Amino acid sequence: MTTSSETIAILGGGNMGLALAKGLVKSGKYAPNQIIITRRTLTALSSFAQEGYQITSDNAQAVAQANIVVIAVLPQQLNILLDAIKEEVNPEKHLLISIASGVTVKDVTDRVAKPVQVVRAMPNTAIAIQESMTCLATSNASLDNMEKVKDIFDTVGDTVEIHEELMTSATALCACGIAFFLRAIRAASQGGVEIGFHAAEALHMAAQTAKGAASLLLTNGSHPENEIDKVTSPRGCTIAGLNEMEHEGFSSALIKGIRLSSVKAGNLYTKE
Template identity: 70%
Template sequence: MEQYKGKIAILGSGNIGLSLAKGLVKANYVSPSQISLTRRNVAGLDAYAAHGYHVSTDNAAVVANADIVVLAVLPQQLNQLLDQIKGVLDVNKQLFISVASGVSCADVRNKLADQAQVVRAMPNTAIAIGQSMTCVATDNASEANVKEVVRMFETVGAVVKINEDLMTSATALCACGIAFFLRAIRAASQGGVEIGFHADEALKMAVQTAKGAADLLLQMESHPEQEIDKVTSPKGCTIAGLNEMEHNGFSSSLIKGIKLSAEKAGALYTKE
């Protein structure tokens, strides 16, 4: 991959921000010296400083020298952050990437400058191992800037470009979705304990089975029901188990949970 030549500021170096930084360096998209990380307490970034990343508590100073600015704070902290940096912007040169849930591109531009180039990205925590599902959207950014954001996040997983009005839905399905699938794996492992396995054995078996199911769909490019049909024989044990789960609302509860998470994601940010 051709290295990006500019400087990247990641404001709010929590799990997502730090995972992105590590992923970009691991994929040789940039070197550590091209990335600045900010946090209120930089003591937590000592290990990154030792590896050549710039670390700072001064968001404005970091933004003044950046080409790409990643807004990686919680939605509740975003307005304060935007107030800190709006005096040092160069909107003709800088690209802003927001990973804050429920915050539109227009919301960010209203706080910064109307002509600012803003792209929303919604990764999930699998970004830490280069397996994120990241959705990307914008309302005004140039095609070149969107391509750069896609290229950036493809270094840490898969990327899909979507319409911006679907971003809160993407949050529920992909970002919150990690927790839903983890809970399903946990439940399967608990079932394994009930039928005789030790907890560590049951968890390993459930995890690998879930990974196998996902890889089947990815590599075979098939539909879940196609693969389910291959495991369900007449009067068999698989269909009996599936039907019992459905009688108890398995699919319905998952669908309802995703819908509720989408509603919550859309209400996390207050414009004022």
């Protein structure tokens, strides 16, 4: 039994949009027929149509039929999309949720030329397994609408509300961050091969170890150094390995990468 009477249009049936659609239904709060998914090529959505989701290639029609509109396209595609739907956008009816990186609330309201409420959301690809870290921000949405958006993204992971000026930083830390941690796991697995494990077992061991490390922090609410202290002993092998990594610039490289990604994320959208 569903608990929401809202209709949600997800404009852009790519990986992120489809994962959100699945998460909403899996939560039990929405039925498939309450979700409209748009995509230029509908054959890619045939399995969703069979499951009862509404599918269409007409973004304006989807907006007209919905109360909540999720804009799930690349920043480079945003202006064309907003121009196509702005006639249907009704500030009295619609709440817009934008997951386009580097696009401010004002950018959206200026483009549609209407004072519609907009919430920015930045999930990551772990949304596909309901483990996303999603950051939310707004400059004009009501508390009720912010809570509504939080409920939506809580179906696919954890959420945190931040100031809008930090959204490009959130892109680097949480969205790009998935790739950074995956690269660290890959490096650890390659180290495992160097010391004698087969590639598949080394990857499994490294990934599970990374999962355990993250779970320690989230479960215990502790700082990484507190957990590191528990596994480092005087003149031991762990501290030797950690110090060698730091001599090679491990922490510095990760920090620099996050900073550069944040700068790049802020320049993905052009207003013209």
